[in-house]
Amino acid sequence: MIAIPFDSSQVMQGIASIAPEAILVCTAITVLMADLFLAEDGKWLLCWLSLAGVLAALGEVYLLGSSRIVGFSGMITSDGFGMFFSTVVLSACALVLLMATGWSERAGTQKGEFYSLILMSTTGMLIMAKGTDLMTIFLGLETLSIPIYVLVGFQRSRMTAIEGALKYFLLGAFGAAFMLYGMALIYAATGTTKIPVLVYMSVGGGMAGSSLFLAGMGLLLVGFAFKVSLFPFHMWTPDAYEGAPTLVTAFMSAAVKAAAFAALVRVAMLLFPGVSPAIGPVLWVLAVLTMTVGNISALGQNNVKRILAYSSIAHAGYIMVGLVAGDLLGSQAALFYLLVYAFMNIGAFGVLMLISQKEDDGYDIHNLRGIGFKYPVLGALLTLFLVSLAGIPPTGGFIGKFYLFSAAVKNGYIWLAILGVLNSAASIYYYLRIVVYMYFMTPEGEVVTPHTPPFGYALALCACAAVVLVLGMIPGAVLTMAEQSVLSLLM
């Protein structure tokens, strides 16, 4: 065991390492308190207050920079890797809050607890991304999950919301239990939950002979698989995505996925090499099945939210390709992809939210008829996001896929790359189907009138579009950032 020294400078360092999280928690509590005192027509302040908190946290993340700060005797580490994922998660959160300004009134989410839950969940995500101890990762996972369960069922008068929330909660609880049990087994085998120590013990296949350790790793993987919705643990995804208020769906698909993958990448980069003969083929199969099942299921859907839900499963499969590759390049690709994915997916949901008049039926694909020409900007934006999701140049989605598949090819997984690209060819069908409805179909009767986005909302959409295009055309800076953050992981 490593002794825990008590030292005030250590405590200060610990506080520094979680400063962004602290800001978020303070904001969450402030929002909750302010909700009590604000009159009904002043509630709009809550959203801006939350947004300010998120931006402050983002600022703090950059103030801390990529220098390595180990907090609480190695429970949590603020480094380049954490910075990258903090950026992804906080940007996703900021985009969603920006969309919520002037939108929450309509969606019935103009409540203090809504923002406070989002902030709490974001805190969990940051902790998960920065956790260097299995226990911290679990703590982060639970902190992020519980608010999300509530948020999915936020519009509690809708049946789909209740169904989605319940399914998500039950399966999520299972997943968490699996993960915790896996951690327990790993502890039993090694006597520690600290990732650096585990790395030290497992390096070079040192623990590969321990079936207890292997079983622990397997269960840990199952836990992650639930959260990032890998096949066959993806069943909750379409229902939860459909049931949640679309703002929350956008948030979940981008941020929760990023945070869960952050922890998974950390574990995969550091611990999987020690057990790679056993776990490599499993990851390979998981990646292929996940993307195939996701894509095939999306083909027949008529609800756009469900299409994007299945597409998000498929994208988890693509990201797994980077983890199968297992080297620096693969992890960098996964990081880059998660960043692009956050922006393109939030963007797509953002446009759809404007077009759909109401939850549930509003997302029927038939409502999109004739939108493209009547509302050229919305049409062009949604097309851009879909093209990016499909991985067609010159968008960030293409560079991301190129990056992922290049990692696979580099490490000799040619077949995985071939299956990946064929999958992305199949996915073209359902992404284009949305475009077909928007542009090619002549509307029957009136074309749906989309809402006019409030300023913040429009700003968020423009930001998404800009990022998707910039990452597609001049990805250099972000590639370097991804590279350095993965390198900081290995230090």
Add this chain to the structure above:
Amino acid sequence: MTASPNLMSNILTILIFLPLAGAFVLFFLPKENGRAIKHFTLLVTLVEFVLSVPVLLNFDGATAAMQFTQKVPWIPQFGIGYNVGVDGISLWLLMLTTFIMPIAILSTYAAVEKHVKEFMIFMLLLEVGMVGVFLAIDLFLFYIFWELVLIPMYFLIGVWGGERRIYAAVKFFIYTFVGSVLMLVAILALYFYNYKVTGVYTTELSALYNLNIPVKMQFWMFLAFGLAFAFKVPMFPFHTWLPDAHVEAPTAGSVILAAVLLKMGTYGFLRLAMPLFPVATFDLMPFVTGLAVIGIIYGALVAMVQKDIKKLVAYSSVSHLGFVMLGLFALNLQGIEGGILQMINHGISTGALFLGVGIIYERSHTRQISDFGGIAKIVPLFTLTFMLVTFSSIGLPGLNGFVGEFLIMLGAFKTSPIAVVFAASGVIFAAVYMLWMCQRVLFGKLTNAHKLHLTDMNFREIAYMAPLVLFIFWIGVYPDPFLRKMDATVNAYVQQIHAKHQSALAASPAGETLLARYFDVRK
């Protein structure tokens, strides 16, 4: 001609991005004034053409090197650069693209009424992709432009197309996309192989050409690249998307599709698949030649029985592109020059054929051969033009088609005489189906005259047909200037591909079978 050196050193970049700038400006123009939007787009494409002329004039036909090159690091992490250049192979395809665009735009003046603005934006975006594909000399950049073409074409077919446009558009997209994603994997494999050998990450073509890729790897990579290009050409049996796309696309879309997009496939073979993988190219030559000949005959036979003029022309493309492939895979000077020239010829004549079909369709709203008959009496000028284009398409001596086909057969005869025997029958079939169609549509007894509302070509239509007719004669009578510009490049190309093939096989035992070479199957 003297142009400012600054302009000339950036000319290719300007050519690629001028249409993009045009599309950007269009996006902000009010959509009500369709006429002004058409004028503006025409202007952009004309400026583009005028700017491409100095490239032709200043092009040095005595060297095989890439000219007007520009090299800017783009994604340095991956060694990907923005590298553009033009040589004797791409020069004429570039010219064809910039030349055909204003013609296609002019053809839309009466045909496109709805969503004019969006139509023109997509046309300009299409031009960006097409010009980019021909000018890119970086593998990654090539792929970007290659894929960039898909989306505008998809919209052109899907929105402005005919009855079954959605089916045709989706089919077009998915077929060509499936082909190209496998190429992407091969590109990656090639990229990492290059790194393994040279220790440098690069996608620059000039560097990749120098690689000696193991023969087994060549085989699979050739297949992956070849599949992408075969879908695009399209070669038999990957051609099934083409008739649908052609029939459903609006006239301007068909013109661009036939004149330029299909050439991207043949150009891809010439620029990438053949020089990168010479051993596989030589070994698979009989196979590709065979498919080309099947395409020639099959395309012709199917064209013969079509009831729809546009579909007939579409199948004739399958046949003609078979000729191009036959020429390219002769792997000698005549064959390849003939192939390149025939790409241009096909662009001009088939483009003109689609324009002709468009002209009578705009008036009569039918393309069924049986609905017409004897229209020569009411549209004499149209008849004259259409017949001329038909003669060009079937390769009548004195017109452009003849020169190309003759060179191709000359080249191919050296390597596979039997293939030429069969291919030559395709020329006869072409005469049969084209002339038979003309006879039924243009000549004979005038039927249905009152229903067809035909009037002869107007000034605008004469204006866009005239340049095509000019080149039909020019290339037919005096092809020399066209061929001389490509001589140096193609000569060097042929030498290099033969030399690489020789050196790669220096270590292989004589008489090694393909099964042994690629699959280790030995007796």
